[in-house]
Amino acid sequence: MAEPINLNKFRKAKARADKQQRAAENRVKFGRTKAEKARDILETDRAKQNLDQSERDE
Template identity: 45%
Template sequence: MGDVINLNRFRKGRDKGARAQEADANRRKFGRTKAERTAEEQDEARHKALLDGAKRED
């Protein structure tokens, strides 16, 4: 015979895992300081300017 499981505990555990994954994704997406965001924006602008400066006209 199989093990007896509590379906409520199983369901709550599954839901808790899904919420944890969503929280982790939100921490990565929104969990940066203003200084980190501005530094990243400046870095992207610097890279874009470098690529635009090296572009040859067709």
């Protein structure tokens, strides 16, 4: 005869595994390294500085 299983434990374990899988996919999709973030901040600062320097004085 088969071993009885607790369906609540099975359901919760499956939900946990699904959540971990979704989190792993999101880390790949949205995650950025510290260097990438710093580079983006540097680029926006340079663009802002260039725009400020290009402003016309009337």
